[in-house]
Amino acid sequence: MSTTHFNTKERILGAAEELFAQHGFAGTSLRQVTSRADVNIAAVNYHFGSKENLVNEVFRRRMDEMSERRLALLRKAREEKPGDLEAILAAFIEPPLALTLDRHGGSAFVRVLARAYAEKNDGLRKFLSDNYGHVLREFAKAIHQALPGLGKEDLYWRLDFTAGALTYAMSDFGLIKRPSGVPEKVHCEKAAQALIRFAAAGLRAPA
Amino acid sequence: MSTTHFNTKERILGAAEELFAQHGFAGTSLRQVTSRADVNIAAVNYHFGSKENLVNEVFRRRMDEMSERRLALLRKAREEKPGDLEAILAAFIEPPLALTLDRHGGSAFVRVLARAYAEKNDGLRKFLSDNYGHVLREFAKAIHQALPGLGKEDLYWRLDFTAGALTYAMSDFGLIKRPSGVPEKVHCEKAAQALIRFAAAGLRAPA
DNA sequence: GTCTATAATTGGATAGAC
DNA sequence: GTCTATCCAATTATAGAC
Numbered sequence: 103m104s105t106t107h108f109n110t111k112e113r114i115l116g117a118a119e120e121l122f123a124q125h126g127f128a129g130t131s132l133r134q135v136t137s138r139a140d141v142n143i144a145a146v147n148y149h150f151g152s153k154e155n156l157v158n159e160v161f162r163r164r165m166d167e168m169s170e171r172r173l174a175l176l177r178k179a180r181e182e183k184p185g186d187l188e189a190i191l192a193a194f195i196e197p198p199l200a201l202t203l204d205r206h207g208g209s210a211f212v213r214v215l216a217r218a219y220a221e222k223n224d225g226l227r228k229f230l231s232d233n234y235g236h237v238l239r240e241f242a243k244a245i246h247q248a249l250p251g252l253g254k255e256d257l258y259w260r261l262d263f264t265a266g267a268l269t270y271a272m273s274d275f276g277l278i279k280r281p282s283g284v285p286e287k288v289h290c291e292k293a294a295q296a297l298i299r300f301a302a303a304g305l306r307a308p309a
Numbered sequence: 310m311s312t313t314h315f316n317t318k319e320r321i322l323g324a325a326e327e328l329f330a331q332h333g334f335a336g337t338s339l340r341q342v343t344s345r346a347d348v349n350i351a352a353v354n355y356h357f358g359s360k361e362n363l364v365n366e367v368f369r370r371r372m373d374e375m376s377e378r379r380l381a382l383l384r385k386a387r388e389e390k391p392g393d394l395e396a397i398l399a400a401f402i403e404p405p406l407a408l409t410l411d412r413h414g415g416s417a418f419v420r421v422l423a424r425a426y427a428e429k430n431d432g433l434r435k436f437l438s439d440n441y442g443h444v445l446r447e448f449a450k451a452i453h454q455a456l457p458g459l460g461k462e463d464l465y466w467r468l469d470f471t472a473g474a475l476t477y478a479m480s481d482f483g484l485i486k487r488p489s490g491v492p493e494k495v496h497c498e499k500a501a502q503a504l505i506r507f508a509a510a511g512l513r514a515p516a
Numbered sequence: 517g518t519c520t521a522t523a524a525t526t527g528g529a530t531a532g533a534c
Numbered sequence: 535g536t537c538t539a540t541c542c543a544a545t546t547a548t549a550g551a552c
Contacts, residue, residue, distance in 0.1 A: 110535080126427065129335030131527060142537055147529060213427075219477070220333065220420075220427040238484065259503040262483035263474035270426070270473020271466075278465050296466040300511035307510030317517080338545065349519055354547060
């Protein structure tokens with residue numbers, strides 16, 4: 103612990119996260135990373151072994167926390183408001199959106215996440231599916247209980263649509279740009295509320 | 310015209326499209342492209358001048374047709390079924406999904422499109438926004454007329470969510486995989502119907 | 517239009533001193 | 535743990551023969 107944020111390893115992770123968000127994984131060179139982190143080029147291989155492993159570690163650092171937060175909120179929602187679809191969706195949506203408000207570069211990570219969805223092959227998708235796939239399955243189970251009338255196939259389609267909408271919204275693609283008068287925090291809360299309403303209505307649509 | 314599909318230029322475009330879908334733009338080298346297209350390495354610079362321009366041309370080839378098809382269907386929907394939200398959404402969703410059924414590599418292009426959304430800076434986003442942004446604005450207008458009660462801000466949010474869901478669904482990320490017993494064509498039509506229902510319900514949600 | 521050959525640069529990774 | 539220096543493979547791009 104202690105000054106984790108200022109040692110070499112953390113500086114590399116932070117710089118890599120920002121550059122991956124901006125230029126993608128293949129589009130970012132280790133030289134750019136070490137230059138931005140203001141560390142020596144050899145440090146990345148010393149601490150991470152390879153570029154591929156650096157990519158994985160960039161994910162692990164945020165995903166572990168985000169997944170636990172999602173599952174904790176889901177557990178709480180199922181206890182306190184059983185069958186409440188909006189509460190389930192909030193548990194899914196809020197942790198990633200909260201990252202965009204994080205003081206320390208979490209905002210870059212949500213765009214890195216969007217990148218990951220576009221990566222087709224490579225170890226990365228397997229890494230994510232292996233380590234965090236159970237989270238998505240847990241949410242599928244909860245929504246199935248909240249909407250027992252919805253068939254499995256439609257449920258999966260609509261979950262995919264929801265994940266796509268979330269990814270898109272998180273990455274400030276698209277039409278919506280934060281107006282300069284509106285604070286980031288307010289903008290994010292609006293996004294979360296809008297998405298929960300949209301997805302809840304979509305999930306409840308007649309089959 | 311004539312044998313456009315078998316000359317060098319078209320072969321390069323086709324090979325590039327497939328590789329871009331699989332490995333991204335930065336992750337694909339021109340040598341991979343020319344190797345798969347079975348043309349000489351120098352041909353790509355002769356025909357396209359640079360890698361960046363090749364990327365743009367890969368987009369132009371499909372986007373021109375797709376955008377015209379979207380606008381034509383939208384025009385038809387507004388004439389024949391004025392105010393019919395589902396018809397508007399169908400006009401937006403069907404052309405890209407139809408590409409996945411295209412005999413000649415259109416299926417790769419939809420994944421290339423998803424890649425494009427993840428590209429943050431670069432000339433590509435500007436190229437797409439400059440050349441095809443008016444299509445999205447046209448759909449925004451149509452939906453605004455179909456749902457006059459929906460405020461501008463919510464409309465834009467929900468349009469972004471819809472575009473995200475579409476992108477995600479097109480790219481076979483996520484949970485849904487086509488079962489081996491189901492033909493591609495049936496799978497795509499199911500996806501389109503499911504998405505139209507989902508998005509229509511989401512757009513109609515109370516503010 | 518297509519080829520060979522090569523220039524000029526940049527990439528990931530490592531060896532070895534400190 | 536951190537540095538310099540370097541290796542070696544791969545990249546984009548071009549020059550010039552055919």
